[in-house]
Amino acid sequence: MDIRPGEVHALCGENGAGKSTLIKILSGVILPNEGTVQWDETPLPLGRVHSVEAHGILAVHQEPVVFPHLNAMDNLFVGRESAALRGAWLDKSTMRTKAREILANLGEELPLTQPVGDMSLAQRQMVSIGRALLHQCRILILDEPTASLSARESESLFEKVHTLKQQGVGILYVSHRLEEIFRLADRVTVLRDGAWVTTADIASLNQETLIQHMVGRDIPSKQRSDVPSEDSEHRPPVLEIKNLSREGVFENISFGIQPGEILGMSGLVGAGRSEIARAIFGIDPFDAGEIIYLGSPLSKGFTIQDTIQAGMAMVPEDRQQQGLVLPLSVETNLLLPSLSEFQGPLGLKPKPMRATGQSLIEKLGIKTETPAHPAHSLSGGNQQKIVIGKWVHRHPKLFILDEPTRGVDVGAKHEVHRLVRELAAQGSAVLLISSELPEILSLSDRILVLCEGTIRGEIKGNEATQEQLLKLALPEETRRSA
C-alpha cells in the first residue's frame, strides 16, 4: 500500500486483522520479519521510534500515550527534548512557547502545569496528538482516535484532520466506525487475517461492500427484531427507578423496564449514563430516590452481592479490567458467577463443569482453541463474548450492558448483538448503554436520551433516528448556537 501527501488513507479490518501491528511497524516500535517501508523511494530505517520520527512519520496510538504524573508541557516534549535543548539544559521558556503554540493550533486551551492524569480523556487525547505535531509531521497515523471521545469532541478532531490534510500531511486513519471512514477518507485499505485485501477509492465503496471486504462474508446489516409486543407494556416492570439523584452527577432519574425489553440509554460521554447503571447495580452510592426491583424497593446501602443474588448482571465498560480474570481459562471465566451450582460434597464437580463450559462456548460462538486456554489469549471480541456469556447461564432478570461493543470488530459486534437479542427473547430485561447510535437504534425497544445528568427524552426504538438522538443529547447552549 502507499500513502500520498495530503490524503486521508483509512485502514480497515476486523480485530486481529493486523492493523495495530502494521502501525507499530510503521512507527518503529517493532521490527517486521521481512519487507521494507519505502520513503521517497528509499527504504526507511525501521525498529527505532526516533529514526522513524525524524522522517516525519508520527503515530497517535489507540490508548492515549500520556504520562499521568507529568504536566502537559512535559508530556509534549518527553522523548522529543531535542526541540528545546540548549547545551545540556532544557530551555523551559522555549518549551512553554512551543507547547502553547501547538495546543492553540489544535484549538485547545489546556493548563500547561496541571498533571495530565487530572485531565479528561479527550484532553489527554489532544495532548497525545499534540506530541505528534511537535515534529515537522509529514505522515500522521491515527489509531482509533475517537474511541474515547464524545460525539462533539470527535467533531472537532475531524476538523483538525481536515486542516492537517490541507497542509499536505498524509494521514493514515484507523477506525472501527464506518461513518467516520466514509466522512474523512479519500482511499481505504482493507486488511483481513494479517493479509492485504484491497485498496480502493472511497467513492467506489459503500458500507455494505466495505464490510464484506473486511469480514470476507456477508453480514446482514440492520435487522431489527421488531418484537416489542404490545402485551409486554402491561406486565409488571422488572425494575423501576424513581427520582434517583446523586449530587453533581445525575438528578431526578425515573424510568422502568419490562421483562424482555431492551431499553437503550443514549447520550454524550459524561452525561451520567454509566454512573446511573453503577448506582443501580450497587457500585456507587446515590443521594436520593428509590430503586424498585421485582416489585419491592431495594433497601438502603445494598451491595453488589445483593444485586447479583437478586438476579441482576452487569457488563462493565472496561472489560479487561472489570469483567475478566485474564490469566484464568475461558471455561473458568464463563463459570465464575455460577460456581455454587457445581458444588458437590467434595468440592467442585469437574465433569458437569466441563460439559456446561463446552456448551456455553458453542452457544456463544467463542473462538478458542480449547476451553482451558487463558482468557487473555483471545481477541477483544471473543473476550467480550465471555464477559456477556458468563451471565447468560444464570438467566439474569436484569442485564446492564455498558458499551458492550467498544473496540470490538464488525463480526464480533454482530454476534454480541445477537446475544443481546437472545437474552431479551428469553425474558431478561436489558439496559443497554452505548455511544454508537446505530447500535442503540438497531437493538432498543425504547431509548432514553440523557444530557448532563437528566433524562432529555424518551423515544420508541422503531421511531427514532440518529439526528433525533443527537439533537436531544447535545447540551442547550450548543443546540442554540448550532
Add this chain to the structure above:
Amino acid sequence: MTDTTTANTTPPLKRALIFLLSHRAAGLFLFILLLLGIVSVVNPAFLEVQNLKDIAVQAAPVCIISCGLMLVLVSGEIDISVGSMMGLLAACMGAMVSESRGHLPPGTAIVLTLGIGVVIGLLNGWLVAYAGVPSIIVTLGMLTALRGVTEIVMGGSWITDLPDGIRFLGTGAFMGVPISLWTALGVILISLWLIHRTAIGRRIYAIGSNPHAAYLAGLPIRPLKLFVFAWTGLLTGVATLVSVPQLSVVDSGIGVGLELLVVTCVVVGGTAVSGGLGNLSGVLCGVILMTMISTVLIFMKLGENATYWSRAIQGLFILGAIIADHWISRQRKS
C-alpha cells in the same frame, strides 16, 4: 498524617490536609517546625549549634543516597541494597588505604571506591533492566550478598589505620562547614539540574509514570533504568567517602539498616512507590525529619527507653506516608 478521621467532617480542614499531604515538602516543613518548637521548649539545649551540626552531619550521607534512590523509585523500581553496598564500599576503601593492607594513595582509593559503587549499581541495573528480574528481588539478594562479600574483604578483623588523607574527608571542614555537608549540597544541586533541566530527568519520570506509553513513545527504558541504579551506586560511594572516615575504625557492620532509613526518607518525602511522582524538596524534608527523630527522642528526656522507640517510629512514618498517598489519590479521583 494523623488526624484524617477528624478532618473528614470539616471540609476546610480536610482541604488544608489534602494540600499539606500533596505538597509534601510544605507539610513536612511545618511538622518539623512543630517538632522543633516542642523539643526546644522541653529542652532548649536542642537548639545549640553543636547539636544541630551533629544532626546535619548525620543527615548528609542519608541525603546524598536519597537523591539517587528517589530517582530509582520515580522510575518505578526500588533499591534496598544501599546499606550493604555502603558496608562493602567502606571495607574496600579501608582495605585500599590501610598501611597494613593495600597502602594505595588516597586519591586512587577514592576513584576506585566510586568506581566499585558504579559497578555494583550497574550490576543491579543490568539484572533489573536487561535480565528482567524484579528490582525488589535483585536488591534483596544484593543486600545479603554484598554483606557477605564485606565480611570476606574484612577477613574477620577491623581496619584502624586510616591515613590522614582519607580521615580529612570525614573530619575536615571548609569555611567551618564539614566536607560532608558541602558534598550533600553539591549532590542536591546536581540532582535538581538532572531532574528539572535535562532530558534524562524528565524521561525517568515518564517511564515511571506510564511504562507502556514510554515504550510506544520510543523512550530508551532499559538504559534509563541502568542509569538510575548506577547513579545510586555512585552516590552511595560518595556518601561512604564523606561519612565513614568520621570514625577511625572500619568494621564489617557499617550501613546496616541504612537501606530502610533511606527508603523511609524518600517515601515520607512524598515519592510514589509506584513510580512517576516525587520531588526533591519533599525528600530533603523527609531526610531532615527522619534523622532528627532519634536525637529528638533523647532530648525529650523520656528516659532510656525512649531511644528504643526510634525504629518503631521510623516504621510508623513509612506506613503513615503510604496510607496518606493512597488517601490522597482516592480524594483526587472522587
